[in-house]
Amino acid sequence: MITSDVGRFGPGAHRAANHEFIHSMGISDIYGGDHSTGSWDPMSTPAAGGAPPGTHLLGWHKWLFGWLDPQQLTCVSALGTVEEILTANAARGGTSNGAGALHTGEVYEDGAVKGEVLERDARAFRVRVTKKWPGPA
Numbered sequence: 001m002i003t004s005d006v007g008r009f010g011p012g013a014h015r016a017a018n019h020e021f022i023h024s025m026g027i028s029d030i031y032g033g034d035h036s037t038g039s040w041d042p043m044s045t046p047a048a049g050g051a052p053p054g055t056h057l058l059g060w061h062k063w064l065f066g067w068l069d070p071q072q073l074t075c076v077s078a079l080g081t082v083e084e085i086l087t088a089n090a091a092r093g094g095t096s097n098g099a100g101a102l103h104t105g106e107v108y109e110d111g112a113v114k115g116e117v118l119e120r121d122a123r124a125f126r127v128r129v130t131k132k133w134p135g136p137a
Contacts, residue, residue, distance in 0.1 A: 043057070
């Protein structure tokens with residue numbers, strides 16, 4: 001399956017191979033039906049486009065694999081708000097992958113959580129996360 005999918009991408013085949021290999025480790029595509037998520041993770045773009053070389057997996061995926069140390073995580077386990085400085089988890093002691101899905105002033109919100117980027121520079125993001133629903137963190 002990987003051979004047939006990767007073979008059709010020519011010079012971008014290495015990106016498709018990476019994307020498809022990560023599927024074999026149990027990670028799903030995370031791009032929407034409209035492919036609007038951008039290229040901030042190898043799984044956020046269809047294999048044909050692929051994330052730029054050197055793009056890390058999201059912190060969520062690294063957490064699922066057990067690749068993050070507990071001190072690299074901030075869990076919002078109760079209703080309320082937490083502010084955190086996120087840095088590249090590829091860097092020693094980093095707390096996020098800094099994938100850059102949102103920019104300063106942008107907000108993600110659904111019925112359970114609201115995430116806001118308060119500040120962003122080349123090294124870190126200052127974010128506010130509000131848990132609105134008492135389900136799992």
